[in-house]
Amino acid sequence: MKMALRACLRTKPGLTALLSQLSCSGHAAARRAPALVAQRSSSSTSQKIKVDFDQSSGVAVMHMQSPPVNSLSLEFLTDVCIALEKLEMDKSCRGLVVTSSQPKVFSAGLDILDMYGKSPEHCAEFWKAVQEMWLKFYGSNMITIAAVNGSSPAGGCLLSMTCDYRIMADNPRYSIGLNETKLGIVAPFWFKDTMVNTVGHRATEMALQLGLLYSPAEALKIGLVDQLVHEDQVLTTATETMTKWLAIPGILNISYTCHFFHLWCCNLVCTICSCVCQVIAAKKIHLSQDF
Numbered sequence: 001m002k003m004a005l006r007a008c009l010r011t012k013p014g015l016t017a018l019l020s021q022l023s024c025s026g027h028a029a030a031r032r033a034p035a036l037v038a039q040r041s042s043s044s045t046s047q048k049i050k051v052d053f054d055q056s057s058g059v060a061v062m063h064m065q066s067p068p069v070n071s072l073s074l075e076f077l078t079d080v081c082i083a084l085e086k087l088e089m090d091k092s093c094r095g096l097v098v099t100s101s102q103p104k105v106f107s108a109g110l111d112i113l114d115m116y117g118k119s120p121e122h123c124a125e126f127w128k129a130v131q132e133m134w135l136k137f138y139g140s141n142m143i144t145i146a147a148v149n150g151s152s153p154a155g156g157c158l159l160s161m162t163c164d165y166r167i168m169a170d171n172p173r174y175s176i177g178l179n180e181t182k183l184g185i186v187a188p189f190w191f192k193d194t195m196v197n198t199v200g201h202r203a204t205e206m207a208l209q210l211g212l213l214y215s216p217a218e219a220l221k222i223g224l225v226d227q228l229v230h231e232d233q234v235l236t237t238a239t240e241t242m243t244k245w246l247a248i249p250g251i252l253n254i255s256y257t258c259h260f261f262h263l264w265c266c267n268l269v270c271t272i273c274s275c276v277c278q279v280i281a282a283k284k285i286h287l288s289q290d291f
C-alpha cells in the first residue's frame, strides 16, 4: 500500500494535488530545519529528532527524542516532517529506520494535551500536521523500517504502520494497537485503512470495535508487526533487515506499486461512496425524527 501511494505521488499529478490539500508543507518549511551534511556519516539534531545518516550504506536512523513518551505534538510532528523532507531530497538516502530514544515507549500517539482546550486554528494546524506525517511516511521513496522498541498505542501504531516493515521488542509489558475506541474517539478512516492494509479487514474490525492493544506476541500473530527480537537487538536487526530490502532493485518495487495502486483507488472510491451513504442515512434519520 505504501508503495501504491509512492507511485501515485510520483505519477499522478491530479491525485498528488488532492493529497497535498491534506498536507501542510508550508508550516513545516517555515520552521527551523535540522541540517544534513553531505559527508560519509552525518548527524543532525532538532530539539526532538536526531537523525544519523550513514552515506556509505545510504541508511538514516531517525531517533525520536521527545520526553517523556514521544507524544505527537504539533512541534514534534513538524520536526519529524522537516527531517523526513530533508532525507527525501537527499537521493543518496535510500533507507530510513525510525526508532525511539525514550525508554519503554516508541510513541504514545497524538499528544492529548495538544488536542484539548486549544483554539480551532491550533487544532486545524495540528490535524494537518498529523496528516502530513502520514502522507510523508506512507508516500516516501525510501524503504522505511519501524524499530518499535517500546509501547506504541494509537497514533504511535499508525506511525509504525506507515513503514514498510516493523520490528518490535519482545517484551510482554509493551503493547501496540489502535486503541482510540477505548478513549471514546473514532479512529479516522485513514487510520482504519492503513490498518486494513497491514492486517486485513477482519483483524482491523476486531481491533477497532474493541479498541484492542496487542502484546508483541499477539501483534506478530495478526501481522501487525513482522518480527520480534530481544529488546537490545531491535535497532541492529532493523539495520540488518534494511540491507536485505535495499538489495532489491527499486524498479521491482515500482512494479508491485502498480498492483497496490489499483487496490488503493478501489479503497478510496469505496470510502467516498460510504461517506455519501452515511450522509444520506443521517438525513433520513433527521427527516424521520421531524414527523
Ligand SMILES: CCCCCCC/C=C/C(=O)SCCNC(=O)CCNC(=O)[C@H](O)C(C)(C)COP(=O)(O)OP(=O)(O)OC[C@H]1O[C@@H](n2cnc3c(N)ncnc32)[C@H](O)[C@@H]1OP(=O)(O)O
Pocket: 068, 069, 071, 104, 105, 107, 108, 109, 110, 111, 112, 113, 115, 123, 127, 151, 153, 154, 155, 156, 179, 180, 183, 185, 186, 187, 188
Ligand atoms: C483533532 C482531532 C483528533 C482526533 C484524534 C483521532 C485519533 C487519535 C489518535 C491518538 O493517538 S490519541 C492518543 C492515544 N494515546 C494513548 O492512549 C496513550 C496513552 N499513554 C499510555 O498508554 C502510556 O502513557 C504509555 C505510552 C504506554 C507509557 O506508559 P508509562 O507508564 O511509561 O508512562 P506514563 O506514566 O503513563 O506517562 C508518562 C507521562 O506522559 C504523559 N502522556 C502519556 N501519553 C500521552 C499522550 N498521548 N499525550 C500527552 N501526554 C501523554 C503522561 O500523562 C505522563 O505525564 P506526567 O503525568 O508525567 O506529567
